[in-house]
Amino acid sequence: MLYTSRLKELLLRKKLVTKKNLTLYEAAAEQEKKSLEAYILSKKIIPEEKLYAAAASHLGLPFVDLKNISVRKDILFLVPEILANSRKLVAFDRKDNIIKLATMLPPFIQTANC
Numbered sequence: 001m002l003y004t005s006r007l008k009e010l011l012l013r014k015k016l017v018t019k020k021n022l023t024l025y026e027a028a029a030e031q032e033k034k035s036l037e038a039y040i041l042s043k044k045i046i047p048e049e050k051l052y053a054a055a056a057s058h059l060g061l062p063f064v065d066l067k068n069i070s071v072r073k074d075i076l077f078l079v080p081e082i083l084a085n086s087r088k089l090v091a092f093d094r095k096d097n098i099i100k101l102a103t104m105l106p107p108f109i110q111t112a113n114c
Contacts, residue, residue, distance in 0.1 A: 004036050006055075006058075007036055008022060008036070009058075010054055010058040011046075013058065014054045014057075014058065016046055016050075016051070017046075037051075064092070064100075064102050066090070066092060066102055071090070071091075071092045071093075075091050075092065075094050075099075076091060078094065078099055079101070087103065089101050089103045090102050
């Protein structure tokens with residue numbers, strides 16, 4: 001879930017689309033009543049993994065593909081369900097006092113030692 005302004009900026013900066021095509025995609029997304037992100041993914045213009053890896057790079061964050069990672073339940077439940085749902089967070093690893101989190105809403109992430 002990316003803000004449209006950030007998505008447009010990263011698409012152009014990372015040269016994933018041309019400015020001309022971006023304008024066309026925006027118009028088509030609006031016509032289909034979809035967000036630009038949803039439109040690009042639904043039409044497979046950019047593969048999901050490539051888009052989100054580019055977004056992570058653009059924001060200076062590591063990209064983690066959780067599709068093939070098995071998360072232990074005790075780690076998964078380190079984040080209260082209400083917080084996990086509202087902030088789109090998931091704990092996926094823990095070592096000593098460091099919990100690794102993944103999110104679809106990077107602006108909410110801050111680092112802290114537990």
